[in-house]
Amino acid sequence: MSHTPTPTPHPAGTSRAAQKEQSRRALLDAALLLLDHQNLSSLGVREVTRAAGLSPAGFYRHFRDLDELGVTLVTESLGSLHLMIEKVLAEQGEPERLIERTVAVIARHVREHRAHIRFLARERHGGVQPVRAAIAAEFAAFTEQTAAALSLQEESADWSAADLSMLAALYVEHLVGTAAAFLEAPAGSRAAEQRIAARARDQLRLISIGRRHWTSAKG
Amino acid sequence: MSHTPTPTPHPAGTSRAAQKEQSRRALLDAALLLLDHQNLSSLGVREVTRAAGLSPAGFYRHFRDLDELGVTLVTESLGSLHLMIEKVLAEQGEPERLIERTVAVIARHVREHRAHIRFLARERHGGVQPVRAAIAAEFAAFTEQTAAALSLQEESADWSAADLSMLAALYVEHLVGTAAAFLEAPAGSRAAEQRIAARARDQLRLISIGRRHWTSAKG
DNA sequence: AAAGTCAGCAAACAGCTGTTTACTGAATGA
DNA sequence: TCATTCAGTAAACAGCTGTTTGCTGACTTT
Known part of the structure; x- marks a missing residue:
């Protein structure tokens, strides 16, 4: 009753x-x-x-806390990012074409996983410690993975492990920064997207030129 | 009563x-x-x-809202950063020494303005739109300022405005990334700080090598 | 000395919060 | 068929929230 x-x-x-x-x-x-x-x-x-x-x-x-839900979201978001990075690293061909493909893949990924990427950008330095830690750990893994992929290329035949890691970190940071820049772009403006893409490509070009002429410190 | x-x-x-x-x-x-x-x-x-x-x-x-307080904090935080960047850009001398000074200045600034810098890193992509906008606007100004300073150096005699801006953006993003990395360092660990500083210097070296050998796209 | 300004206060408002409780009833396994 | 499991519920808990109100009394101006 x-x-x-x-x-x-x-x-x-x-x-x-x-x-x-x-x-x-x-x-x-x-x-x-x-x-x-x-x-x-x-x-x-x-x-x-x-x-x-x-x-x-x-x-x-389903969850003990909101933090636990947050960590789950991190895992999911990074899962798809992981696939994307593998895709980028697997690319082959002349550097110029490779740079072009890389930036295109990033742009596409941001378009198709906007919410996930924004979440990562927002919480990477956010106020929830376990989430921050989860993101940082995974980013470190990306850097290592990238370093490993770089070491297989002939351009880095005589590179030390430390230098490779340094370069990989630069690439990963650039990737993250570029993704964040795509996010800020007034959602849907192809013009803005293309400006960002063009700049990202130039920056990658400059970095790969530096890479080509690099000679380790204690020379 | x-x-x-x-x-x-x-x-x-x-x-x-x-x-x-x-x-x-x-x-x-x-x-x-x-x-x-x-x-x-x-x-x-x-x-x-x-x-x-x-x-x-x-x-x-004192404030209409917390957002207003937030924007005030942004202004204060960026004020000190502005001074720091001017200090970096005013430096002169051979590139190697310049890189060393730059990283040292960043490290010092983070040590002395920890709270401000963490606030900026946290809210740069945070959930409060007016604060995000205020930070983005100021970062864009930094980039322009940096581009102007670069254009005065002889290394960039034949650089186009667009290329200078691209390079300046790369420098500013690297600066921000380095500052964030210092923040993550287990507060006070000189060892961690020095590892981060060494990596940042190498990355700046690589970028400046790229800069030296740069030739604009449509060649 | 009198009048005005205004930073800070206590109190009250309705409305929200996280979390626990004891419950229900459909899907499951014996 | 009957017992068990367990995802989801409504209700209640104490405690918090932003914001407005009317007031006070020290500073400031006249």
């Missing part, structure tokens, strides 16, 4: 695990959407569950 | 304007302190006034 019981909370007929996964995704997607205009440290449990269509208590069936 | 009146709220004897400024500073300093572990978008009025030793209502005698 006091409360009406709740009728079928899910489109019945699906497996239980699939139902749960669906809710989990709803939470992650809702959070990512809210994080477009907001910082992770100011996100609220109720806010997320409201946007995802769950009751507040439901949140705790 | 109902409420006891408040006794002298300030160390009497000071001018009114000075008293007000003192409270304003207390607010800004308290905010900056809180922003060490937090994002601007999650900062609260009550939180700041509590830390500054004011009543909540007192906040509104």
Whole structure:
């Protein structure tokens, strides 16, 4: 008499695990959407569950905290980035063509994963320590991966490991900076995008010229 | 009878304007302190006034919102950075010595203005639009300023304006990245600081080699 | 000396927050 | 078929939030 019981909370007929996964995704997607205009440290449990269509208590069936949800988002965001970087590193051909492809891949990735990339840029130096740590760890791994790929190229035959790592860090930082620049571009303005791309290509050209003429310090 | 009146709220004897400024500073300093572990978008009025030793209502005698306070912090933080960049650009001498000085100046600045720099790094891509815009505008000005300084050097005699701007952007981004790297260093670890400094110097060397051998695109 | 300014206050407002509780009922496994 | 599991719920908890109000009393001007 006091409360009406709740009728079928899910489109019945699906497996239980699939139902749960669906809710989990709803939470992650809702959070990512809210994080477009907001910082992770100011996100609220109720806010997320409201946007995802769950009751507040439901949140705790999936995550201990918002930090945990944040770390999950980091993992997802970096997963796709990882694939992109592998794609870039696998490219072959003359340097000029390679630079062109690299920047195009970055631009495309930002266009197709805007929310993820913005999240990474925003939380890389954000106020939530575990999230910052997760991002930093993964970026370090990218740098190592890049260094390994560079060491296989003939241009770096006589490079020391330290120098390769230094160069890889420069490339990764440039990649991140370029992605962030694409983000700032007034969403959809091809003109702005092309200006950013042109500049990024020139910067990569300059760096690869430096690379070609590099001679390690203690000469 | 109902409420006891408040006794002298300030160390009497000071001018009114000075008293007000003192409270304003207390607010800004308290905010900056809180922003060490937090994002601007999650900062609260009550939180700041509590830390500054004011009543909540007192906040509104100084700022309309927290966004306004944020923009003020941006202005202050970038003011000191501006001075630093001028210092770097004014340096003269052989490239190697110049690079060394540049990195040293950055390291020193981060050490002495930790809170300001962390704030800038954190809010550059943060969730508060007006603050983001203020930072972006000032960074663009830095780039222009750097381009102007570069154009005065003999190494860039035959450089186009666009190429100079591209190079300046690369330098500024590298500067910002280096400052952020110093921030991550386990506060006080000279070893970590020196590793970062060494890498930054090598990267600057590589860039300046690229600069020396640069020939514009449409050749 | 009298009048005016205004920084700071306490109190009250409605509305929000994270988290826990005891419950329900569909999907699952015996 | 019956017992178990467990994702999701509504309700309640104490505690927090931004902002407005009317007031006070020290400084400042006249």
